[in-house]
Amino acid sequence: MxxxxxxxxxxxxxxxxxxxxxxxxxxxxxxxxxxxxxxxxxxxxxxxxxxxxxxxxxxxxxxxxxxxxxxxFGDKLLTEQIRPELEVQLKQIGSYYNHLLLPRFVKLGLAEYNTQSALNYFIQKKTKSIGDFAENLANTPQYLDKLNRDLTLLDNLILAQDKVNGEQLSVEDIILFPMLRNLTCVKGVIFPTRVKNYVDCMAKMSKIDLFYGNAV
Ligand SMILES: N[C@@H](CCC(=O)N[C@@H](CS)C(=O)NCC(=O)O)C(=O)O
Known part of the structure; x- marks a missing residue:
């Protein structure tokens, strides 16, 4: 495949x-x-x-x-349930996190921006949705304050580092981990202990690289 x-x-x-x-x-x-x-x-x-x-x-x-x-392929791993309280928290973070993420993605040396034309395409398209990239970067402190507060609320919903609902891998993990993985490209994010352990564990289990080393 x-x-x-x-x-x-x-x-x-x-x-x-x-x-x-x-x-x-x-x-x-x-x-x-x-x-x-x-x-x-x-x-x-x-x-x-x-x-x-x-x-x-x-x-x-x-x-x-x-x-x-x-x-x-193989035994089914995931259950479908998503806790409503987790959904609320993810919606909240999702409502603003692109203002932090999009202007940073273009600084990470990612393969999708391998030509000037690819880079320009992304910047032009996404500027329409979040506004000027440089202005968004300048507004980092305001978004970071909000994010760090929201991550402490999220911390309470992480019940195990290898399965967020504490019982079995689920669609919750499939939705939550990619958001947190992307936030590792933002310098100054304070990942509370359970969030941090979860991100690190899930990255290993799912074999996905994190961005800590290149955080901007
Ligand atoms: N509902 C789709 C959403 C996929 C999506 O929005 N992908 C974005 C990239 S993150 C995309 O391809 N956007 C078109 C573009 O970048 O021009 C899914 O869950 O797969």
């Missing part, structure tokens, strides 16, 4: 996680951010992740990919 991704894409991390957690081999290709032709030819629109199955058919939508891989 082949998975098309961008390295910064949290939805792609969801799909990558299920392969890592189940120890399944897969081929990964990082598309250039301005490559519209490849995804459009596969699924009719410019989007990643895309899974090309062994029968040659292509599937978009991260959670569909996760479900497909989980249900068709």
């Amino acid at each position: 082949k998975l098309y991704v961008y390295e910064h894409c949290p939805f792609c991390v969801r799909a990558r996680m299920i392969f890592g957690l189940k120890n399944l081999p897969f081929e990964q290709e990082v598309l250039s951010n301005d490559d519209e032709a490849t995804p459009t030819s596969l699924v009719g629109k410019k989007v990643v992740p895309i899974l090309v199955k062994d029968d040659g058919t292509a599937m978009p939508e991260s959670l569909d990919i996760v479900k497909y891989v989980d249900e068709n």
